[in-house]
Amino acid sequence: MCVFCKIANGEIPSYKVYEDEEHLAFLDISQATIGHTLVIPKKHYENFFALDEEEAAQLMKVVALVSKKLKAALNFEAFNILNNSGALAGQTVNHVHFHLLPRYTDDGLVMHFAGKKLSDAEFKDLLGKINSK
Ligand code: AMP
Numbered sequence: 705m706c707v708f709c710k711i712a713n714g715e716i717p718s719y720k721v722y723e724d725e726e727h728l729a730f731l732d733i734s735q736a737t738i739g740h741t742l743v744i745p746k747k748h749y750e751n752f753f754a755l756d757e758e759e760a761a762q763l764m765k766v767v768a769l770v771s772k773k774l775k776a777a778l779n780f781e782a783f784n785i786l787n788n789s790g791a792l793a794g795q796t797v798n799h800v801h802f803h804l805l806p807r808y809t810d811d812g813l814v815m816h817f818a819g820k821k822l823s824d825a826e827f828k829d830l831l832g833k834i835n836s837k
């Protein structure tokens with residue numbers, strides 16, 4: 705059983721922020737910023753793609769609710785929401801979760817997208833691939 709399944713069933717303790725029948729939110733053991741919280745479905749799903757649209761919508765509802773709870777409680781400037789799906793994307797626990805990351809001035813967290821501009825032809829080619837699905 706994975707570590708988040710063990711947290712969900714109480715085998716491993718956690719600092720719970722929110723709980724309902726199907727979801728749990730708890731403080732990340734490694735606080736990237738103060739208030740760093742994880743939101744999970746209690747049921748094991750490997751990553752975001754294992755959720756159907758309804759399950760994803762339910763999970764996102766809890767993400768919204770818990771984000772607002774954090775916002776009301778903590779005096780942060782800004783906020784990031786992050787899901788890592790797959791090892792290459794940084795996923796280390798293979799039970800789907802969203803990171804809720806309060807952001808503060810000089811919090812030291814670096815989230816940097818080194819973007820690459822495509823040519824118009826490249827954009828159209830890419831769009832063709834995506835919109836063929
Ligand atoms: P990810 O790298 O997106 O898979 O994130 C996994 C997160 O789970 C990391 O930020 C870890 O610090 C966190 N984590 C791992 N074990 C625990 C635990 N027992 N309680 C709380 N958070 C944990």
Ligand code: ZN
Nearest residue numbers: 706709748799
């Ligand atoms: Zn699990």
